[in-house]
Amino acid sequence: MHNAALAALGLNWRYLAFPVPPDQLREALAGAAAMRFVGVNLTVPHKRLALDMMDQLDESARAWGAVNTVRFEGQRADGTWQPIGQWTEPEEPARVRMHGFNTDADALLQALAEDLQWQPRGRSVLLLGAGGAGRVAALKLAASGVARLYLVNRTLDKARAVAEEIRTRYPECQVTLDYPHEPVDLLLNATSLGLRPQDPLPLDTARFPLRLAAAVYDMIYRPAETPLLQAARAAGQPAANGLSMLLYQGTRALEIWTGQPAPVAVMRRALMEHLHVA
Ligand SMILES: NC(=O)c1ccc[n+]([C@@H]2O[C@H](COP(=O)([O-])OP(=O)(O)OC[C@H]3O[C@@H](n4cnc5c(N)ncnc54)[C@H](OP(=O)(O)O)[C@@H]3O)[C@@H](O)[C@H]2O)c1
Known part of the structure; x- marks a missing residue:
C-alpha cells in the first residue's frame, strides 16, 4: 500500500x-x-x-x-x-x-467508526487478547470513554497487567477479567486465533454465546473472513475484519513522513489486491 x-x-x-x-x-x-x-x-x-x-x-x-x-x-x-x-x-x-x-490506536477507532459505525463512549466491550495489539486496544478504548471492558486472554497475567494499567490510568472504566454475563456492544478479537484455517474460535462460546455481541471486529485481515467473522455474519451481526485498521495505521504513518494527505483510496485498493488475492 x-x-x-x-x-x-x-x-x-x-x-x-x-x-x-x-x-x-x-x-x-x-x-x-x-x-x-x-x-x-x-x-x-x-x-x-x-x-x-x-x-x-x-x-x-x-x-x-x-x-x-x-x-x-x-x-x-x-x-x-x-x-x-x-x-x-x-x-x-x-x-x-x-x-x-x-498510529495503531487511532487506526482501530477510525476502523470501528467507519466499518461498524461504532463509537466507544459509554459502551461495553469484550476484548479477546492481551498481547501487543490487545494491550494498546484496551488502553485506547478505556481512554476513549468505554464504560465496561471485559478482558480475556490465554495467559491471565498479561490480561491482569493490562487491567491494572487501566485501573490506574482510566479509573472511570470498569475492567473485569472474565467473560460478561450480559450482552456487549462490541466483541473485539486481538488474538492471533483465526490466522490459520485449523484455529479454533478465539472465544469460549459456552461462556459467552456470540449472539450476545451487538457487533464483531476481528483485527485479523488475512484471511479476510475468519471463522469468528463467518459465524457473526451467519447470525446477521455487523462484523468487520482488520483491513481498515491496517490501512489507517499506514495512512497516518505516511502522513507523518511526507507531511501530505495520504491517497487513502489508492492504498486501500493496493491492500485489497495484495492481501486478498495472495
Ligand atoms: N489489523 C491490524 O492492523 C493489526 C495490527 C496489529 C495486530 N493485528 C492482529 O492482531 C493479532 C494479535 O497481534 P499482536 O501484535 O498482539 O500479537 P502478540 O503480541 O503476539 O499477541 C498474540 C495474542 O494472541 C493470543 N494467542 C496466540 N495464540 C493463542 C492460542 N493458541 N490460544 C489462545 N490465545 C492465543 C496471545 O495470548 P497469550 O498472551 O496467552 O500468548 C495474545 O493475546 C494478530 O492476529 C495480528 O495479525 C492486526
Missing part, C-alpha cells in the same frame, strides 16, 4: 521490509538514520523495545507505550529539526534524530 501511495504522490521513495533480530534493533535504527531513511514502521516485537531508543516520543507513543512509526528528522543550521522526508535545506543535515509515534 505504501509503494502504491508513493507512486501516486510522485515520490521517488521505496517501502521495503527488513527482518531485524530484536537484539540488533538499535543498530538497525542507527543504520537507517545514517543512510538518511525517511522513516520506518516497526512490528512485533520491536514496538515496545523501540520506546527507549527514540530521541523524541510523540504523545501517541508515550500514551500507548509502543512505537510503530519512526520519523527521522535532520537538524537545520539554526538548531531546529525537520523531517528528512520534508527536507528543504540546501545542505545535508549534520545530525539526525529519531522521533517515535504510534
Whole structure:
C-alpha cells in the first residue's frame, strides 16, 4: 500500500521490509538514520523495545507505550529539526534524530467508526487478547470513554497487567477479567486465533454465546473472513475484519513522513489486491 501511495504522490521513495533480530534493533535504527531513511514502521516485537531508543516520543507513543512509526528528522543550521522526508535545506543535515509515534490506536477507532459505525463512549466491550495489539486496544478504548471492558486472554497475567494499567490510568472504566454475563456492544478479537484455517474460535462460546455481541471486529485481515467473522455474519451481526485498521495505521504513518494527505483510496485498493488475492 505504501509503494502504491508513493507512486501516486510522485515520490521517488521505496517501502521495503527488513527482518531485524530484536537484539540488533538499535543498530538497525542507527543504520537507517545514517543512510538518511525517511522513516520506518516497526512490528512485533520491536514496538515496545523501540520506546527507549527514540530521541523524541510523540504523545501517541508515550500514551500507548509502543512505537510503530519512526520519523527521522535532520537538524537545520539554526538548531531546529525537520523531517528528512520534508527536507528543504540546501545542505545535508549534520545530525539526525529519531522521533517515535504510534498510529495503531487511532487506526482501530477510525476502523470501528467507519466499518461498524461504532463509537466507544459509554459502551461495553469484550476484548479477546492481551498481547501487543490487545494491550494498546484496551488502553485506547478505556481512554476513549468505554464504560465496561471485559478482558480475556490465554495467559491471565498479561490480561491482569493490562487491567491494572487501566485501573490506574482510566479509573472511570470498569475492567473485569472474565467473560460478561450480559450482552456487549462490541466483541473485539486481538488474538492471533483465526490466522490459520485449523484455529479454533478465539472465544469460549459456552461462556459467552456470540449472539450476545451487538457487533464483531476481528483485527485479523488475512484471511479476510475468519471463522469468528463467518459465524457473526451467519447470525446477521455487523462484523468487520482488520483491513481498515491496517490501512489507517499506514495512512497516518505516511502522513507523518511526507507531511501530505495520504491517497487513502489508492492504498486501500493496493491492500485489497495484495492481501486478498495472495
Ligand atoms: N489489523 C491490524 O492492523 C493489526 C495490527 C496489529 C495486530 N493485528 C492482529 O492482531 C493479532 C494479535 O497481534 P499482536 O501484535 O498482539 O500479537 P502478540 O503480541 O503476539 O499477541 C498474540 C495474542 O494472541 C493470543 N494467542 C496466540 N495464540 C493463542 C492460542 N493458541 N490460544 C489462545 N490465545 C492465543 C496471545 O495470548 P497469550 O498472551 O496467552 O500468548 C495474545 O493475546 C494478530 O492476529 C495480528 O495479525 C492486526
